Amino acid sequence: MKYEAVIGLEVHIQLLTETKIFCGCSTRFGDAPNTNVCPVCLGMPGVLPVLNKKVVDFAIKLALATNCSIAPVSQFARKNYFYPDLPKNYQISQYEKPIAEHGWLEIDTQNGPKKIGIRRIHMEEDAGKLIHDESKPVSYVDFNRTGVPLLEIVSEPDIRTPEEAAQYLKTLRDIVVYLEICDGNMEEGSFRCDANISLRPMGSTELGVKTELKNMNSFKNVQKALEFEIRRQSALLDRGEKVVQETRLWDAARGVTVGMRTKEEEQDYRYFPDPDLVPVVVDKEWIDEVKNTVPELPRDKKLRFMDQYGLPEYDAEILVSDRHLADYFEETIVRFNRPKTVSNWILTELLRELNQRECSITQCPVSPERLAELLQLIDDETISAKIGKSVFEEMFSTGKSARTIVEEKGLKQVTDTDLLEKVVSEVLEQHPKEVEKYLGGAEKVIGFFVGQVMRKTQGKANPKLVNELLRKKLEEKRSK
Amino acid sequence: MSHRILDRDQVEHIAKLARLRLTEDEKDLMAEQLSSILDYVAKLNELDTTDVDPMHHAVDRSNVFRDDNPHKSIDHNEALANAPQTDGTFFIVPRVI
Numbered sequence: 142m143k144y145e146a147v148i149g150l151e152v153h154i155q156l157l158t159e160t161k162i163f164c165g166c167s168t169r170f171g172d173a174p175n176t177n178v179c180p181v182c183l184g185m186p187g188v189l190p191v192l193n194k195k196v197v198d199f200a201i202k203l204a205l206a207t208n209c210s211i212a213p214v215s216q217f218a219r220k221n222y223f224y225p226d227l228p229k230n231y232q233i234s235q236y237e238k239p240i241a242e243h244g245w246l247e248i249d250t251q252n253g254p255k256k257i258g259i260r261r262i263h264m265e266e267d268a269g270k271l272i273h274d275e276s277k278p279v280s281y282v283d284f285n286r287t288g289v290p291l292l293e294i295v296s297e298p299d300i301r302t303p304e305e306a307a308q309y310l311k312t313l314r315d316i317v318v319y320l321e322i323c324d325g326n327m328e329e330g331s332f333r334c335d336a337n338i339s340l341r342p343m344g345s346t347e348l349g350v351k352t353e354l355k356n357m358n359s360f361k362n363v364q365k366a367l368e369f370e371i372r373r374q375s376a377l378l379d380r381g382e383k384v385v386q387e388t389r390l391w392d393a394a395r396g397v398t399v400g401m402r403t404k405e406e407e408q409d410y411r412y413f414p415d416p417d418l419v420p421v422v423v424d425k426e427w428i429d430e431v432k433n434t435v436p437e438l439p440r441d442k443k444l445r446f447m448d449q450y451g452l453p454e455y456d457a458e459i460l461v462s463d464r465h466l467a468d469y470f471e472e473t474i475v476r477f478n479r480p481k482t483v484s485n486w487i488l489t490e491l492l493r494e495l496n497q498r499e500c501s502i503t504q505c506p507v508s509p510e511r512l513a514e515l516l517q518l519i520d521d522e523t524i525s526a527k528i529g530k531s532v533f534e535e536m537f538s539t540g541k542s543a544r545t546i547v548e549e550k551g552l553k554q555v556t557d558t559d560l561l562e563k564v565v566s567e568v569l570e571q572h573p574k575e576v577e578k579y580l581g582g583a584e585k586v587i588g589f590f591v592g593q594v595m596r597k598t599q600g601k602a603n604p605k606l607v608n609e610l611l612r613k614k615l616e617e618k619r620s621k
Numbered sequence: 622m623s624h625r626i627l628d629r630d631q632v633e634h635i636a637k638l639a640r641l642r643l644t645e646d647e648k649d650l651m652a653e654q655l656s657s658i659l660d661y662v663a664k665l666n667e668l669d670t671t672d673v674d675p676m677h678h679a680v681d682r683s684n685v686f687r688d689d690n691p692h693k694s695i696d697h698n699e700a701l702a703n704a705p706q707t708d709g710t711f712f713i714v715p716r717v718i
Binding site for chain 2 (some may be wrong): 159166173178185191195223227271278346
């Protein structure tokens with residue numbers, strides 16, 4: 142039978158705050174185990190959590206960027222379960238009254254744009270990290286991550302294919318990175334995704350039994366795990382068997398999902414309002430304040446770049462992939478208003494140099510002003526495009542301006558007709574055989590002559606002019 | 622003592638969630654005692670709360686925040702002082718996987 146997949150995603154993002162959600166411990170990644178801990182995040186008796194205001198700011202920011210309604214009053218709740226990475230034996234999360242609900246974001250699909258609903262966004266604390274010993278029957282616990290602020294973003298089950306799931310994740314990741322609330326690093330776990338998936342016969346509106354997939358640390362793995370799960374569930378249903386509601390772990394090495402033997406009891410979290418934390422009240426004033434810090438979002442920016450600057454989607458997509466790269470582009474075209482030329486230079490020369498030096502755009506030694514100056518020099522034919530590229534490399538490694546490099550190295554294009562005419566005559570005299578060929582109809586030889594002239598002028602001759610002069614001289618010979 | 626609100630199965634379930642091991646006698650006793658507690662609290666259901674807003678919190682306050690400024694509190698050794706077992710770096714617990 143033909144089935145339709147119904148997919149909902151739960152994303153956890155680690156927030157880029159300096160301190161944890163309920164205490165002043167640093168959130169720094171990679172510090173020695175159990176050094177960024179205190180009585181609050183270690184769950185010692187009698188301590189009192191106090192909410193980090195920035196976490197609420199960030200939650201409001203994301204809520205605005207995903208078209209959510211922000212709750213005037215929201216409340217923290219305790220989610221009770223025993224696990225060694227959770228020292229209090231409960232996680233502080235939000236349950237009945239999340240900070241934001243009922244939003245959506247738009248993704249690009251093969252059939253055009255599609256809205257994916259956001260059911261809710263809530264604030265919570267991260268758990269610690271467990272390391273298991275292969276040789277001894279013990280686990281090691283590092284509580285540095287305990288209490289690092291998280292936002293959980295729960296989508297509606299509006300996703301129908303693994304590709305849409307990947308696209309949703311990419312769109313959401315781009316947004317949180319743009320908002321500068323999360324670094325979006327899936328491999329390091331600062332952007333995590335669990336997926337719920339069920340199948341139903343095509344055309345049916347009832348929901349099937351779902352499984353929850355975990356342990357996918359890249360967009361590609363999410364997509365592959367969902368693809369696998371669709372095959373697995375289809376095969377079960379085709380055989381008349383039932384899908385069991387369970388959590389399954391993605392095994393990337395084997396490319397399969399494996400059922401976790403969990404008992405029903407473990408899902409009984411007995412949520413209740415946390416008496417240690419007072420309600421969070423967000424008024425219009427606060428929302429307006431945060432609204433001012435929400436930048437233009439990546440998808441809007443992409444569409445604007447295509448519309449306003451006439452860029453192809455491919456160019457726009459790459460330029461907006463990094464907010465600072467998009468800014469760099471726009472700062473450059475303020476001074477050199479040829480969007481496509483600027484885009485070409487950024488996409489090829491600039492990104493190549495940055496990648497080679499493993500350097501980010503914010504550390505780029507060539508400022509937008511200087512790139513514009515270089516492009517101007519090429520545009521007014523002071524230097525050739527080819528020399529321009531080597532000047533650019535030089536700018537990158539020395540930090541000097543294009544004008545300085547051109548002057549120091551004497552790279553100005555030779556547009557002096559008398560001088561070039563002399564060189565052209567020389568070249569023709571030195572290569573009588575090629576001249577014969579040209580006159581015999583093999584006009585392609587002109588490329589050879591241009592090359593010779595360029596060599597004699599160290600690449601500085603204006604190629605257009607050289608071409609003209611060559612043709613003029615050769616035609617003169619023909620008529621003689 | 623009134624009728625039991627909680628049966629033995631529910632007591633077993635709660636005990637399991639709380640990681641408690643109860644003897645058969647204790648299960649009966651707990652069913653009895655927890656039932657009477659619930660029964661007592663159930664008296665509140667007799668009140669008409671139609672026009673009463675749900676109480677979010679016992680104290681009438683909201684928006685207690687801290688600024689996002691890091692501060693060091695206890696050092697590494699103090700943190701590990703109460704660990705059931707440690708190697709000087711980690712808390713060590715019985716294997717959970």
